[in-house]
Amino acid sequence: MSADRAALEEALQRGEEEGGYIEFKERLSKEVHLSGGRMESLAAQLRHRVLSGEGEATYVVGVTDDGGIAGISPDAFSESMDVLSLLAEEAGAHIEDVDTWGVGDETRRASNGSGGGTTRGDDPDAGLVGVATIREGAMLETDEEHIVVGTAGHVDHGKSTLVGSLVTGQADDGDGGTRGFLDVQPHEVERGLSADLSYAVYGFDDDGPVHMRNPHRKSDRARVVETADRLVSFVDTVGHEPWLRTTIRGLVGQKLDYGLLVVAADDGPTKTTREHLGILLATELPTLVAITKVDAVSDERVAEVEHEVEKLLRDVGKTPLAVERYGVDAAAEEISDSVVPILRTSAVSTEGLDDLDYLFETLPKTSDGQGQFRMYIDRSYSVTGVGAVASGTVNSGTVEAGDELLLGPMPDGSFRDVEVRSIEMHYHRVDEAKAGRIVGIALKGVKEAEIERGMVLVPKASDPRAVRSFEADVIVLNHPTRIGTGYEPVIHLETISEAAVFHPDEGRLLPGDTGHSRVEFKFRPYLIEEGQRFVFREGQSKGVGTVTDVHYD
Known part of the structure; x- marks a missing residue:
């Protein structure tokens, strides 16, 4: 045996x-x-x-x-x-x-x-x-104020380590030990680099933070979900330049309430810092900046980096708010898509972690998630005895076990009838999933191999229609020359990452331009709607856009 x-x-x-x-x-x-x-x-x-x-x-x-x-x-x-x-x-x-x-x-x-x-x-x-x-006892019913935070920042700036210390309440050993609570692949642990999105959770009750004692055990995550009165989930993205696409997926494709950008005190803002900040602000996400590793440098160096971050924020039209000068209460009251608090932190000395705890315990949920159920799929996998599972963040509405849904669009634009077998959140089975929850939904009526990232789950009565092309207002953030008809970047919209062809009005868009373009998915249709925001990228070229109209297949 x-x-x-x-x-x-x-x-x-x-x-x-x-x-x-x-x-x-x-x-x-x-x-x-x-x-x-x-x-x-x-x-x-x-x-x-x-x-x-x-x-x-x-x-x-x-x-x-x-x-x-x-x-x-x-x-x-x-x-x-x-x-x-x-x-x-x-x-x-x-x-x-x-x-x-x-x-x-x-x-x-x-x-x-x-x-x-x-x-x-x-x-x-x-x-x-x-x-x-x-x-x-009945399956868990989660709190109404569950917030989701997306992290970003340059590789080795201490992003995963900071989150690891927050969710465990443990000081780091100075060698990135708490980072291991988030990295999900063996090669990531060995190299100390994250190559995919990771997830973590902690919470609060009347006595303060509810930490994970052993984050490697799924039962411990379930305990936090079950006992905390307020939950905070982290979507930890990737800081290494080759995986910028994965970072964009984490920041654009999740139903985030706040962004947390880290900048290491020993390194300061980098090109990657600016790119990640641009993505956060382009999605109009209220954002915090944590200056990490303050224990490793002098007070003068910390102040210097703080000033660099403040200048970076002012350059993009945002108002910095230094917690060191104005206090954490001011940060909690003023944070918005235009005011960005800056905190000094250290996972080793735990400086600033109490302030982050206070913010995450008190900050309101920013998205109401009203409307009918919708979830864009980020991952899929198969569980023996359960079947196909679709994982992602619920964009809007509520779903319950037994609900009849539609999955799609398939490559041919059709939608598949499926039924919800069960729902889990951070390894804990729940009665229902509401907007903002990161969940796995076991589905009946489809094989795991048929589920693709970028597909969506919607109610059967919603009559969804696949979209091959759409109209958009776009801003070119960076491009070496002009963008002309036939330009083919990758579009990141919700969890969709797909090559697309641009047809700008008057045939071109220049760097810094704001203009209009018809955009056509190159290989297959998706479910999109007016008002959704997206990021596009091709090499060093980057831009953002908003869907203004759609053309149905």
Whole structure:
């Protein structure tokens, strides 16, 4: 027996007992187990198991009544989890976690969660057996003031380290140790560079910050989500120049409330700093600037860098507000798309972290998220026993388990009928997802391979239409010559990153110009609408734009 199979083997050895917390089920189906009074009976049984386990029950699915491993198909297992979720809800409980194994496979195959899943070992088509942990209490309902913060800044300026110290409450070791709480790929940890978006969360209750004790454990993130009265999620972007596209995706493609730009005191503002600031301000996002590593330089150097940042902000028409001079209360009151607070911080000495805590605890949510549900997809993955999962930030409205949605557009412009199996936020299952939540939505009716970044989930009744081309007002921020008809940059709009062809009015746009252009996606259509803002980029050329009209396929 491998360590990974310990939970399964323990449950099988203990077996079902009249007054125990373990229940064996070969499979559960909607047709059989949710009709003719069976639902009430099975929910009562589940409630008994939860009470017997002092608030927690274990359901082993894919086994016979005597504990023999039978194995069921992935589709049957997914349906069984759907039924079990409904039974748990009826009994005032929820599914906390699910582990699955292939029949005869000595390796744990996957564990569901909004951060992804892995699959190893035998082919799951041979049959699955799984262990579901059922916990007393309804699925989590999250706070209304959950804010989302996007980070930006040059590589090695301490962005991920600062966020790591914030969410854990731990001082850094001076070697970027707390950065490891956010980096998601082994090569990133080895090199100390982030190559993709990372996510982190902490919160606040009546006693102050609620930190993650062990951020590498998904259960610890779930604990923070469950216990905090107010949540702060971070979308940590990439500081290295080759991954500027990923940074733009993080700042444009998420439903952010605030931006956090870091500038290292030992280095000062760089070309990348200016680019990231331009992206933040182009999206009209209220932004904070944290001068990091103040412990590593003299007070005179910190003041010098602060003055450089103030000049940089004034050059782009923004008003800097130095917390050192005006106080953190003034920063909380004045921050806007035109006023940018500047704080002095150190992840090593923890200077300035209390001020950041205060701001993140008190700053209001900036987006109301009203309207019908919409979520642009940033990532997708497959979880054994659950199926396809689409991950992203909810742009507007609310979605609940069981909702019927449309996914698309597909490359041909069509939309696919899908159903929401379940929703998770930072590895915690939730009843519903509202605007601003970073979630993973398990979908029925589609394979993971068919889901692409830039697609959108919308209500079935919304009648969405794919868009191949649109009209836009654009500003050219940087370009070596003129932009003419046929110019082909990459458009970053929501989570869409797609090559497009520009057809500017009068045939050209010059650097610094504000003008109008028809823009046509080069390869496939997307769902966009009037008023959405975007960034375009090609080599050293960059600009921003606003959609003014759309042309439907």
